Amino acid sequence: MEQITTKTLAAKQSLEQRIQLKISEIAAVAEQLPGVVIIHNFQKEMAVEYISPRGTRFLGVSLQEIKELGGEYNYRFFNPEDAKDYVPKIIGLIERNNDEEIVTFFQQVRTTENPDWTWYLSTTKILMRDEKEAPLLTITMALPIDPLHHVTSKVSRLLEENNFLRKNLHTYKQLSAREQEILRLWALGKSACETGDDLFISVATVETHRRNIKRKLGTSSTFELTQYARAFDLI
Incomplete structure (x- = not known):
């Protein structure tokens, strides 16, 4: 029993190390990208594992504060009406488990200080799988849309x-x-x-x-x- 427990613990530690390594790879270039990068952990109810500094500056909260918010994070910063449209798309992406597939959607985001919604065009794909090849991490690139643009x-x-x-x-x-x-x-x-x-x-x-x-x-x-x-x- 102790041997099994040790192996299980080692596997979890190894997976966590892989997650952190993957996040480090993305974080190294995130600030050079024109939008906000978000990494979600699908196996932790889509918890945010990483958000680029551009995103935390816009929201006015740290990554740690986002993690502490849990599910409230989505309700505080994202329009739930949009979510009815794009969440099923993301779930479908996970279920199909296709490396090449990308889902694209519009979403409205706001900060605690500013109640007005800001439009983003976002794309999501699977970033990493676990040892059983089940989707583990997804990566999203969110690009702001100029509020004065006709689109x-x-x-x-x-x-x-x-x-x-x-x-x-x-x-x-x-x-x-x-x-x-x-x-x-x-x-x-x-x-x-x-x-x-x-x-x-x-x-x-x-x-x-x-x-x-x-x-x-x-x-x-x-x-x-x-x-x-x-x-x-x-x-």
Whole structure:
């Protein structure tokens, strides 16, 4: 028993040494890179093992403080709405366990001192495996997006649409194919008469479909109806 325990301890120490060696290799060049480098330990519930100095300066906390925060770190500094989109991508990456695969995603980050969100374009890949070839470390490069760049507002709109889609998918699925077509023309500003002409149906039938759409979606707001049309690629 003592021999097994000794071997297990030695294996753990050896793995930890490998982890620290890998981190040292990345840390040696991290400050020369244009973004923030983060290394997570997947086998420790995605705990942060390393973040480059650029990242700690931006967040205003040390690596040790990040480790002490545990899971609160994610809620404090990252928008949870973004996480609903990119966390499944990262989990899928781990499950596929592919050296060549990289997942890319947008995320919003903020500091304790500044409540405003800052957009980052991030990429993640597997960095290291354990002795059983299971993913152990992932490495992420997070690049800041110029807040004055037009892509920032576009990303924000896309994220809002994606969140709206996820939240209202079940409701939208209640619409028939004809109702979806009616909604599309409605969102494009077509009148009931114009819609009837386009679809070769009566104005009365169009009005009936519109009432049913409002009932099923639970709204009579033109803005919200247009949100549905955009989010579900009707327009």
